[in-house]
Amino acid sequence: MNKNYETFARVYDAIMDDTLYDKWTDFSLRHLRKTKERKKLLELACGTGIQSVRFSQAGFEVTGLDLSQEMLDVAQKRAASAKQKIDFMQGNMLDLSQAGTYDFVTCYSDSICYMQDEAEVGDVFKQVYDCLEEDGVFIFDVHSTYQIDEAFPGYSYHENADDFAMVWDSYEDEAPHSVVHELTFFIEEEDGRFSRYDEIHEERTYEVLTYDILLEQAGFKSFKLYADFEDKEPTDTSARWFFVCQK
Incomplete structure (x- = not known):
């Protein structure tokens, strides 16, 4: 399988709509106030590193974390060929105790929806909270219930x-x-x-209220809710919810 993993990762990348990465990048740049002192970013579930490279090109100091070492091997090559210095680490977002501290954390491509139940979602939120600097920002997206x-x-x-x-x-x-x-x-x-x-x-996804409660329990002081990559409130038929959370 490993010999094939690069092919496999390439297939994943081939079926992924490339314009989505532009949209995630644009959304992030509108909501993450990068300064000289504040630019350390952790990308959870970074996969083959396409988004990590975009963040690095935008001037963030990027660390990418993923469960799959094979995906990370592809990400390393991608970063090298884009001449971007990115740290990649194999790990589980349910335990970020060794991940360090960051000004910003992102978790895109509905990766939170892969958690088994709301207890795990709450655990991820707590882990993220603990590795954010004071006033740090956490952005994630999930599928809407619709x-x-x-x-x-x-x-x-x-x-x-x-x-x-x-x-x-x-x-x-x-x-x-x-x-x-x-x-x-x-x-x-x-x-x-x-x-x-x-x-x-x-x-699996949850009602907005459930995410609200879990974020509050993790310690986040506030969050804003948007939909479908735009800075506007969700409607009944929005496909993707974006949460911008403040520590």
Whole structure:
């Protein structure tokens, strides 16, 4: 699998809409007040490092953290070829005790939705709070309840490229506001044959009030709520909620 991981990461990057990274970057730059003294940023769930590189190019001192060492290997190469000095560390956002302290923490691409339950979400918030400097800012995005309950169930997406194919189907899960994504990849090997990989992604979101309570319990003094990369309040059909939280 490891020999293939770069192909696999490339497939992930290929199916990700590149313009989303521009939007995350723009949103971040509007809400993170960077100064000479305040520019240390921790990106949680940084994956293959596309967003970390954008932050570094924007002048932040970036550390990227991810569970997957293979993803981080790809991220290291990406940072090197972009001539950006970024620290990458393998770790779990449920334990940031060794991560150091930062002025800013981000967690994008609905990575919080991969936590198993609200206890874990609360744990992440507490970990982030503890590694933020005073007056630090934490930004994260999650799927809205509308997106999980109405948009995803029955969603199906197929992609065919020369060297890979992908099938993605989403189904409603048992817990409230939860969904299962079943992904099947067919990736071309060096000998021209295709290998099949199956992945299951389980995501779960909560009412805004739940996030509000968990943030408060973690110690955050306030947060602002936005939707879909714009500085405006969510509507009933917003797909993605953004929380900008102040320590």
